[in-house]
Amino acid sequence: MRPLFLYAPNLKRYETDFLNSEKGWKSISVTGPSCAFNCKHCGRRILEFMIDGSNLGKLEKEIIDAINRGDEGIILSGGSTIRGDVPIWKYSNLLNKYSDRLTIIAHTGVIKNEEIAKKFKDSGVKIALLDMVADNETIREVLGQPFSVEDYLNSFKYLKKVGIKIAPHVIIGLSKKGIDGDLEAIKLLKEVNPDALIIVGLMPLVGTQMANIKPPSPEDMIRALKLARDLFDNIPINLGCAKPRGKSYINVEKFAVDYDIDGIAFPEEEIYNYAKSRREVHLSNACCGNIIFDLIKVISS
Template sequence: MRPIYLYAPALKKYETEYMSSEQGWRIVSVTGNACAFNCKHCNRRILESMEDASTPVKLEMEIRKSLSEGHKGLILSGGSTGRGEVPIWKFSAVLKKYKDKMTFIAHTGVVRSKEIAMKFKEAGVKIALLDMVGDEDTIKDTLGQPFTVEDYLNSFKLLKKAGLMVVPHVIVGLSKKGIESELNALDMLRGVSPDAVIVVGLMPLSSSNSFRQPEPEDMITVMKKARDSFSVPVMLGCARPRGRRYLEVEKFAVDYELDGIAFPEEETINYALSKRQVVFNSSCCANVVFDILGVV
């Protein structure tokens, strides 16, 4: 079996006998708590957990802090503009100063022009992250966005053409149509040639009762499809439901030769150690594309 990479970035408090998020890569928001959209499952709450890097001075402070603590990378995120993209490229002057000292991984948002895609590249972003949504109704009704499935798909193509590595996330449970939407998203991603694929599960952050966490069986079905469809790294990402009933999801990732898991339960770590070579890592799990190559 191939090695399995286990990740613990500083996205939340996490500690086991083997690894802790205390020394993990940080995530910052270049827009603070601001976002042009108010997705029903999020209500902008995800931004509240990120460090505020909404000015060049604040961003540079976060970069210097990460470097002083020995981190080799930083996760750049934030809310979207009305055009769709997260305006990370506006901080190019700061990012360019440090792009040779650390890896910048960015949630790009929807990118609709080659000019914007190239700005991410010029700013020093190496890996682009974006959810891939498999149906129009979810984009319109849940995300409240004026975009299309094709806009999402073209984002990856534009970023790839600009020279970035692209790592799409597929959110199991986001669509009210069921996992057919997520399975369709995986089918469409074949035409993008992603550098890795990350499967996550819906974790409703709003008070709405219209969203439910996906069943473990649904997570496993999508993970199996992803592994069967792609030879590039396939990961079980950080955003997903927890608890004992989801242990089978993590153990499936071990048994079905997924390449990594973010924030695994301690029981899963022990299980993985009995089955495969385990590599512990403090970076974002999207960095698996470099970890497997043995470069930063």
């Protein structure tokens, strides 16, 4: 079986006997809590949990601290501009000072043309993260964005064209078409040849318009992981950091272990021993998107 990577970046407090997030890669918002959109499932709440890196001084302070701690990378994120992209590229001069000492993984937002993609490349971004949505209704009514499915697909194509690795995320439970819409998002990604694929689950957040929505069932999460593994047998597939938790979801992580899923972020504690008895396990404080490089290191060593 493939090696299994268990991840714990510094996105939330996570502590087990085998791994904790205290020294995990930092997640920094270059816009602070600001975003041009107000997605119903997020409501800008996710930005509140990130480190504020909304000016040069704040961002450089966090980067230097990460280097001094011995971190190998950082996660850059933030709210979108009205054009759709996260304006990480505004700090390209600063980021280039440190890009040879840190792996920069970035949530890019929607990329409308190759020129914007090139700005991310020039900022030292190595891996790009962006959700994939398979229907215009969800983009319009849930995300509140004036974009299309084609805009999302083109974003990945532009990023790949300029030489950035792509790790699309599919949020199970997001589509207004139900699980069929979520699974369609996975299928559509065949068109863009991703370097990794990350499956996550909708987590109802207090204070958002979708706070009372029912999260995806364990069965739907398993269906998504199975489809992703079956369709993309030559790239890493991860169960990402955002996902429903609880006793009934233990079987999702056990399925991930048994079905050759490559990575699990913030695994339930009992999964470690379960996995060790079946696969070669590696522990990491990186963003799980770094599976692209982690897998290469392990295979080549």
